[in-house]
Amino acid sequence: MNYVSCKSSELPFAENYKIKMVQRIYRSTRQQRQKWVEEAHYNLFNLRSDQVFIDLLTDSGTGSMSDTQWAAMMIGDESYAGSDSYHVLHQVVSNIFGFDYVLPTHQGRAAENVLFSVLVKSGDFVPGNSFFDTTRGHIEYRNGKAVDCTISEAFNTTIEHPFKGNIDLKKLETVMSMYSKKHIPMIIVTITCNTLGGQPVSMENLREVKKVAEKYGVRVIYDSCRFAENAYFIKTREDGYRDVTIREIVREMFSYADGMTMSGKKDGLVNIGGFIALREKSLFDECSYFIIMFEGFTTYGGMSGRDMNAMAVGLEEVTTFEYLENRIKQVAFLGKKLQDYGIPLQLPIGGHAVYIDAKRFLPNVPKEEYVAQTLGVELYVEAGVRGVEVGTLMADRDPETKENRYPEVEFLRLAVPRRVYTNDHMHYVVIALKNIFHRRREIIHGFSIVKEAPILRHFTIQLEKISR
Template identity: 55%
Template sequence: MSRLPEPYKIKMIEPIRLISREERKQKLIEAGYNPFLLKSEDVYIDLLTDSGTGAMSDRQWSGLMLGDESYAGSRSFYYLKETVQQLTDYQYVIPTHQGRGSEQVLFSQLIKQGQAVLGNMHFDTTKAHIELNGGTPVNLVISQAYDTSNQHPFKGNFDTNKLESYIQQHGEENIAFINVTITCNSAGGQPVSMENIKAVSKIANKYHIPVIFDAARFAENAYFIKMREDGYKDKDIRTIVREMFAYGDGLTMSGKKDGLVNIGGLIVIKEDEKLFQQCTSTIVPLEGFPTYGGLTGRDMQALAVGLNEVVEIDYLHHRISQVQLLGKLLVNYDIPIQEPIGGHAVFVDAKKLLPHIEPSEFPAHALACELYIESGIRGVEIGSLLFGRDNKSGKDGLSKLELLRLTIPRRVYTDNHIQYVAESLGKLARKRSQITGVNFTYEPTILRHFTARFKPI
């Protein structure tokens, strides 16, 4: 049997509607040619992000009724804390409203003005929080990550030679921490191998530099280790997760991904009590009391349940196989994608698909706009628009990858939806020569892709 059915039954539905092509054109104009600014009711299939867009289970919905809404010392917090401690083997747990709240609090304690943060490939909000705290984000992912046709099984890996060379050249005192993003979103949802995590940890220990995980998709990364790395196929996901985290000193997590909830995040610290105390002091004015951190008791209850569900192998197998299905269908339409197919999304190589559009005219964003007009599907650019301008020169179009991310929400769409997405992009690819780039009509200075407005060239 080539494909197994979903490991769940559908108990509740949410209707969706495909508005007419003319309506879609008008809605996109009103949104300034930015899919972020479309109303969700005007989107047919929403592949903008997997962040907070998943469907919760019956156990999670039941958990909402059990939430303890006490301001301090909530029972739901202690349930969440125990769940996280068992999963990570880290001691200190602080809830936040979402991943960027975790970064805002933790990074302010770790980064001194002028220090660098070394990552495999920083995502947008991580890069922004590093810069807002006076740091410099540095990407040290392996070169294979930039070749979308390369079949390296762990394209999220650090180039450990470059990592150590950077530390030796700039001095360990000028490095705030090493940020390991699992899976590596900006590289195409690509996993990091256990071997590479070990090697990064060894270098970090040698130079006394903390290792912090961006653990938004930690379970998906563990699944790829189980499936692709020697010595792990017979190990369960929980065991792999604990081994991954053993090589770090702390983590930030958006619970809106592998926490399987619609809101929530975490700061988790292995054993540094001083850092924990600094974070708890900071979190009070920024997020809330340390035992709720911007979340309701029911949010924490649902997050704890989700963290237990996400490491179930049946869930992960279906999750990853649905993403693989979309990737394979697109390959059948001769659409270039980042290969091998990653964990949470399929990334279309817009640079190859639309070679006539310059990087400074954002080919992946232009493709996202045309895909919405064609089919009502909303995707998102991961390329030069997200990368931003050079801080000193102001130059644009700098990303080595120009990707359209088609992000699959968890437990939301069926394989029929996936088939429609592939067919729609296949139709659009046949008209690729008619697609033009875009220019700004409004450009914010920070995280510009969220709220910028454009016009077609």
């Protein structure tokens, strides 16, 4: 047998953890999957988890916790008020992000609900970078308008721009100058920008956005659920940061923000939980009223003490280069293998997921028939792999015209859970997509809507297959 020799400096990359427990997953037949997806009304959210072989629906709350996190859970303090676990979490959040005021919530959308209940009112305009579904939903539910100010390069999936999550400062200035300060409660910066492919925001852009905000006297709030992945890309892509630690980069990033919402289910490395962190005592006090109304007492919010302990450890673990390198290299592995087969992706590959450009993948499916959802269903039937549509269904209808909003790019997102799957699983996904890509021109029809909710419809929508 021949072996490839290499010097010690050329040893291949390997994860710096070992697997301690496994869970069986069921490998179904194509006939079973066809039946199940029909029964689910072609909504992949309606599938049971045991009907899915590899689940890339989301990276939210689906990761594996470390032994240190599990150990921390055993000493969680479940006191209703003044929990020691709250103070542990508060100290970690303050140390990492630099905010003095912290309110736990049960997840990120709960943090948005509380904060936006204070800040957003009817007729407001909230500029930002390609809002994700719940963020836009919470703004529009309050009769506000989310205004996308993302750079134009982000919508061309073939361009290798290193920071496609950046806010276009000219677009931002236009919005800020067009409306009165009293109708712009905040600027929201999502790091990384999920809707556009897990794309990062540069430190320079964060700095300049803060300058614009200060000019007009408006707060900057970060949607921070993948903040550590954003810091990794700043370290590896932005001039001047290669020798700066992840912790130092994070601290500078958040020095340009007035507050943050956080889903701990992503870069908190936990299965449930989140928080709001703020600089202003007065805003903290106002949010506290809504925390008590919607979530729980201020020192536990929507979380148990054990989960606060686990998130505190997770925030420490996620802000190390070693963890981030493992995480992001697996996502890159999936993306690069897909590229080898010519499958069109959002480039560069993001931090938490690979985003397939569904319109380029399925050129014969009309946009009115939900292209990315069509590809998602094809992938599930082909191989039992579940992704999620980030396209017209997720974009919802325009609140005024009630017409479909057609985003510039239709994505099928393959979100990789943290520390869950091996690269063999990723290779399985690649081959499944390769098979579909070879017959892509035979796929000419998608779906029509049978039933939908008035907001955030993609979670519960019912579809029927078009065949004519």
